[in-house]
Amino acid sequence: MSERLIRAILLTTALLSLISLAVITFFIFQAGVPLIGQVGIAPFIGGTVWNPTGDPKSFGILPMLLGSLYLTVGALIVGVPLGVAVAVFMAELAPRRMAQIMRPAIQLLAGIPSVIYGFVGLTLLAPFVREYLGGPGLSVLTSAIVLGIMIMPNVISISEDAIRAVPNSYREGSLALGATQWQTIWGVVLPAARSGILASVILGMGRALGETMAVIMMIGNALQVPLSPLDSATTLTSNIGLELAYASGQHREALFATGVVLFVLIMALNLIARAVSQQQTN
Amino acid sequence: MSDQLRGKIAIGMIWAAALFSLSVLILIIAYILIRGLPQVSLSFLLESPTDLGRSGGIFPAILGTLVLGLGALVIAVPLGIGSAIYLTEYTYPSRLTSIIRFGTESLAGVPSIIFGLFGFIFFVSYLKMSWSILAGSLTLALMILPTIIRTAEEAIRAVPQSYREVSFGMGATRWQMVTTVVLPTALPGILTGIILAFGRAVGETAAVIFTAGTALNIPISVFSPVRTMAVHFYILAVEGISLEKAYATGAVLIITVLLINIGANMLITRAVVRTGRK
Amino acid sequence: MSEYISIKNLSVRFGSVEALKNVDLEIPRNQITTVFGPANSGKTVLMRAINRMIELSPTLQRSGDITINGESIFRPEVDVAVLRRRVSMVFALPTPLPMSIYENVIYGLRLMGEKNREKLDAQVEYGLEAAALWNEVRNRLHDPALSLSGGQQQRLCLARSLALDPDILLLDAPTAALDPISTAQIEETMIELKSRYTIILVPHNFHQGARVADRAAFFLGGECIEVGTVSQIFTAPRDSRTEDYVSGRFG
Numbered sequence: 157m158s159e160r161l162i163r164a165i166l167l168t169t170a171l172l173s174l175i176s177l178a179v180i181t182f183f184i185f186q187a188g189v190p191l192i193g194q195v196g197i198a199p200f201i202g203g204t205v206w207n208p209t210g211d212p213k214s215f216g217i218l219p220m221l222l223g224s225l226y227l228t229v230g231a232l233i234v235g236v237p238l239g240v241a242v243a244v245f246m247a248e249l250a251p252r253r254m255a256q257i258m259r260p261a262i263q264l265l266a267g268i269p270s271v272i273y274g275f276v277g278l279t280l281l282a283p284f285v286r287e288y289l290g291g292p293g294l295s296v297l298t299s300a301i302v303l304g305i306m307i308m309p310n311v312i313s314i315s316e317d318a319i320r321a322v323p324n325s326y327r328e329g330s331l332a333l334g335a336t337q338w339q340t341i342w343g344v345v346l347p348a349a350r351s352g353i354l355a356s357v358i359l360g361m362g363r364a365l366g367e368t369m370a371v372i373m374m375i376g377n378a379l380q381v382p383l384s385p386l387d388s389a390t391t392l393t394s395n396i397g398l399e400l401a402y403a404s405g406q407h408r409e410a411l412f413a414t415g416v417v418l419f420v421l422i423m424a425l426n427l428i429a430r431a432v433s434q435q436q437t438n
Numbered sequence: 439m440s441d442q443l444r445g446k447i448a449i450g451m452i453w454a455a456a457l458f459s460l461s462v463l464i465l466i467i468a469y470i471l472i473r474g475l476p477q478v479s480l481s482f483l484l485e486s487p488t489d490l491g492r493s494g495g496i497f498p499a500i501l502g503t504l505v506l507g508l509g510a511l512v513i514a515v516p517l518g519i520g521s522a523i524y525l526t527e528y529t530y531p532s533r534l535t536s537i538i539r540f541g542t543e544s545l546a547g548v549p550s551i552i553f554g555l556f557g558f559i560f561f562v563s564y565l566k567m568s569w570s571i572l573a574g575s576l577t578l579a580l581m582i583l584p585t586i587i588r589t590a591e592e593a594i595r596a597v598p599q600s601y602r603e604v605s606f607g608m609g610a611t612r613w614q615m616v617t618t619v620v621l622p623t624a625l626p627g628i629l630t631g632i633i634l635a636f637g638r639a640v641g642e643t644a645a646v647i648f649t650a651g652t653a654l655n656i657p658i659s660v661f662s663p664v665r666t667m668a669v670h671f672y673i674l675a676v677e678g679i680s681l682e683k684a685y686a687t688g689a690v691l692i693i694t695v696l697l698i699n700i701g702a703n704m705l706i707t708r709a710v711v712r713t714g715r716k
Numbered sequence: 717m718s719e720y721i722s723i724k725n726l727s728v729r730f731g732s733v734e735a736l737k738n739v740d741l742e743i744p745r746n747q748i749t750t751v752f753g754p755a756n757s758g759k760t761v762l763m764r765a766i767n768r769m770i771e772l773s774p775t776l777q778r779s780g781d782i783t784i785n786g787e788s789i790f791r792p793e794v795d796v797a798v799l800r801r802r803v804s805m806v807f808a809l810p811t812p813l814p815m816s817i818y819e820n821v822i823y824g825l826r827l828m829g830e831k832n833r834e835k836l837d838a839q840v841e842y843g844l845e846a847a848a849l850w851n852e853v854r855n856r857l858h859d860p861a862l863s864l865s866g867g868q869q870q871r872l873c874l875a876r877s878l879a880l881d882p883d884i885l886l887l888d889a890p891t892a893a894l895d896p897i898s899t900a901q902i903e904e905t906m907i908e909l910k911s912r913y914t915i916i917l918v919p920h921n922f923h924q925g926a927r928v929a930d931r932a933a934f935f936l937g938g939e940c941i942e943v944g945t946v947s948q949i950f951t952a953p954r955d956s957r958t959e960d961y962v963s964g965r966f967g
Contacts, residue, residue, distance in 0.1 A: 162613045166528055169520030173587065174541030176580050180548065180556045187559050241455035249452060258456060264699050265463050267634070269641025271672045272688055276466055278675065305462055338445030359547070366549020368644040369672055393551045393644075400558065400648055415555045419548075426547040430540070530774050600811040604873075606772060607805045608824035608880070609797035618827070623814055 184419055188412030191215065200413065206379055206395070208407035215410045217417065219381045223389035224365055224418075226296050226382060227303065227375065231364040234304025236357050239311025240346075243353075246312065247319040248341055266309035274373030277302040282374060291386030294376035300385070302374060303367060307360035314359060314433075318352020319345060355433035362425040366418070368393040392418045467692060474689025477682055483690070487654055491670065492680045496687055498656050502571075502664030503694075505657060506650055507639040509575030510582055515632055517579075518586030519621075525587075526594045527616055546584035550644040553581045557649035569663040574650025581645055582635035589631025593624035630705045637698040641691070643668045667691045720745035720914055721766065721884065726780035728761055728938075730773055735761040737938045738780070743931075748906060748915040750925030750946070753935035753961070759918045762935070763886045766916070767803040768796050784884070801828070804877035808889040810869035812861035817853050820861045820872055824880040843879030846912075847871040848905045867898025874905065884914045891920045903928050922962060926950045934958045 192200050195215050203216015246258060277298050286293030322345050330340040346353070376388025377398060390398075396411050396418075403411055485495030521542075529535055557577030567573040597620050605615040621628075643666075651663030652673060665673075671691055674684035721743040728736040736758045743749045751759045764770045766782060768789060782789050789799055801824060812820050821840045822830070830836060840857065844850040849871040853864070861872055870890055877885060887906070891899040899920070906915060906928050919925035925932055925946070932949040934941045934957075942955045953959040 159611055159613060163524075163528055166520050166524035169517045170524040170538050172517055173521065173545050173583055174538055176583070177541045177545050177548075179560070180545075180552070180580075183556055183560045183564070184552065187555075238455050238459065241452045242459050245452050245456040249449065250456070254456075258460065260699065260703050261460055261463050263703075264696070265459065267637050267641065267695050267699050268463075268466060269643070269668050269691060269695065271641070271643050271668050271675075272466065272470060272692060275671070275675050275684065275688060276469060279681070280469060305459075308459060336441060336445040338448045339441065342448070362547050362549070366551065368549070368551040368554075373672075373676060393549065396551055396555065397644055397647075400555070412555060412559065415552060419552055422547060422549060422552070423544065426544050429547075430543065600807065600809065601813055603769070603807060604811045604813060604876075605823075605827075606769060607767065607800055607807075608827055608876070609800040610827050611797060614827050618823070619813060 181419070184412060184415050188409060188414070188416040191406060191409040191413045192416065195410075195413075201417065204381065208399075208403070208410050213406065215406075215413070217392065217395075217414055219379055220390050220392045220395050220414070221417070222381050223296070223375070224391040224393070226385075226389065227299055227371065227391055228361055228364045230296060230300025230385065231303035231307055232357065232361060234301050235307040235311055235360055235364075236304075238304065239308040239356070239360070240315050240353060242308070243312045243315035243319055243356075244341060244346070246316050248337075248345065262309050262312055265305075266313075270306065270367060270370040271373070273302050273306050274370030277370065277374035285386070289386055291384070292376055292388050294374055294388055295386050296375065296382050296389050297385040299371055299374040302370065303364050306367065306370065307363045310363055311356045311360045314356035315349070315353045318349040318356070321352065322348040351432050351435045355429045358425050358429040358432065362422050362429070365425070366393060366422055368397045372397050467696075470685065470688045470692050474685035474687070474692075477686040478689055482686060486656070487670075487683075490679055491654070491674050491683055493683075496667065496670060496683075496690065498654050499665050499667045499670040499687070500690070501656060502650070503640055503666040503668070505571055506574045506578060506646065506664060506666055507636050509571055509660070510578035510639045511632060511636060513575060513579035514583045514586055514635065518583050518631075519590050519628065521583075521587045522590035522594055523616055523620075526591055527612065527620065542584045542587050545580070546588070548581075550581060550642055553577050553645040554648040556580075557645060562649055567661065569649065569651030569653070570661045571650060571657055571664055572660045574646050574664065575660075577645050577649040578639045578642060581642065582638055585635045585638060586631050589634065590624070590628045593627025593631070594620055596627065597623045626705045626708050630702045633698055633702040633705065637695055637702070640666070640694055640698065641668055642666075643672050647672070667694070720785065721916075722783045722786075723762070723765075724781045724783070726762075726765060726782060727778070728758075728765060728770060729775075729777040731775040735938055736765070739938075739940045741933055741940050741943060743914065743916060745914050746910055746912075747930040748910050748917055748928055749931045749933065750917045750919050750922075750929035751933050751935060752919050752922045752925045753941075756937075757935040758938040759935050760888055761938075763805065763888050763916060763918060766884070766886060767800045767805055769800070769805065771796070797827075801880045802882050803884040803886060804880055804882035805886040805888065806870070806873050806877055806890045808892040810866055810873055810893060812864070812869050812872055814862060815860070816858045817861050817864070817872060818857040821875050821879045823876060839879040839881075840875075843875035843877075844872075846878045846905075846909065847875035848901060849875055865898075867894050867901065870894060870898070870902065871905070874902070878909075882913065884916070885909070887915060887917045889918050889920050891924065899924075922950075934961065936961070 200215055200217060202218055204218045205214040205216045207214040246255060250258060282293035282298045285295060285298050326344050326348055327340055330344040371391055372394040375394060377390050377394055378388035379390055382389040392414050396414055400411050482495040484497050486497055488494040525535060557573055561567045561573035561576050562569060601619045602615055605619045646666055647669050652665045652669060653663035654665055657664045667687060668691060671684055671687040674680055674687060723739055723741040726736055726739045751762060753759055770776055818840055821843050822836045825836060825839060849868060864872060891902050917929060929946050932946050933943045936957055942953060942958045950962055953962060
């Protein structure tokens, strides 16, 4: 085989992820956008009634959109402080042996299938919440706690890289001026790593927004706008996951249209994360 | 002195967070294993389920998981490694490479339900593969492709530059240099990535359930639908078929993931030893 | 004196960095020519030009020519792989590949597609013998090359080049990372090898050049300042810059 042919083949493989992304975008949009056109953007996104098979049909995704929003914010409230704290621990504080235990543990935490998390939320945490806090148990709160733990490994790995990238001279300079270890971490290291940490938060947000099966198992799947964290709700993803198997016609198109909204949100988050992390490199 | 105290409290909280994350991991694993393992037996692993999974074993689901995961690897590994070789050895940073990188990173950020939607509309409907091993493996392959590219790229970049110089100096073509020096040296790292990608495929549900289906039969060809362990576990739990069987399936799933992670970690250690000896 | 390698008005740039400026240099057959000078004087770039390794850099701009036996190495029909086997390079740091001693020595032959066991065995013995390593490793040819000491590793790299039966050896500071005993061994080997090979040596320091070489070329800032026999260059340099350098008043 000539070098030129090999080069051409390798270039093709490299272009394939780009091509896949384009084909994915095209087919999702092609399947979903016509329905948004028929319903109208405002009634689709702002409508509060989702009744895709009723008479008259109604395609409003606001309850799911709000469900996704609340859940994502909740997951960030749980996952970000925990994740950043563990990242600081790994990069700055952990004794060697402890780090040797933590690293594979975090990797394992990231590798546990989401259905297992969902199941633990469903059978362990939800009854606990119902018993001690009230409500149906299957709720935004339950889901947010579990989802927060699910996004934690993502937050940890990117934040840890960012913290490690802070030059040692910063720490030495701060310690030499008489600052305590904590003052150095809080006042010097974390600010210097902030764009990497921010990127990790945004990517964690994307992961929370996109999680499906675990959410279906924990959130109660009630088509309502949740008024309290203890209420059941439904999200963009969980609704697609629940209804796609049996949907047809306009109903299926509406699920793809929901997918379009989700896709646009996630891509926007990816772009923001990319811009933010490039800021650190510059 | 209050600065000292504040610092001590803060650092104590960080330790608490680390220990908390460790305990959550132990809690999840222990919870599933304690409830599930007693019901796992050889016949559970080797028998087909009966009555929708209320009784019997999970053999078709184990088989389905393996076939689907390996199918995804067969597709994604050559593409991913080829892509990584191109980006590291065959080109210099340019507009094109940054666009390719953007594509890979974006693909990595696409949630699995979107892959499920896409696989369903494209492979299952448009290409008329119906719910099948083929459609499921292709969808999973797209999903794990970025992981394989990224880990292979990192492993290849860690190969010392001097090896390349020597190889070129001995008259190697670029491709000879890649196959005789770069890939053998980067192999442990590349394998680690492949194993982790397999782990991701094993645990995936949303992208699989709408592309490979939920059939509980033993597959006979790549066009047969299959049900993976993760999907079986999900259906048992959500449809309230059998909580006991769900725990047992979950235990098998967790052990699989544990083994995969242990394997990957052993390879990482070997990779460190190999580069450390230089 | 038969001019074997001829460098004619060679200029090399990498992007905005000018690495070699209008270099003219004649290198005779079966002698050791040492190319010396301070850091960044263009010595290594010159070596990498002679086996066209400079072409691995994407920003390369070259003008001028290099001929071997009167034929330009830059002619389009020249196969770079063949050239690099004929003009073989040993690097400053020992760079055994992560494989066995045996596999290292036959690496170049393997690239050429040589599969004949006897031929391979013979070349391994020849290469290791010529590099004065055979007696030390003959009983452990299949041990990993990385298990050798630094000096042994560098002689292995030399053997790897010699196993290809090259015409020209480019030795780029081959003793830079070695202890004095290993250095002396390699220097002895170099002198033995010059009856069979034409050697260009970037010395570890210019004393080494004075010890082993026949001819010397002093480089400074990418220019070839002065060429001559070793005794002339080191005892009676014509250019004041050469004199400053060899007398230690410089750099």
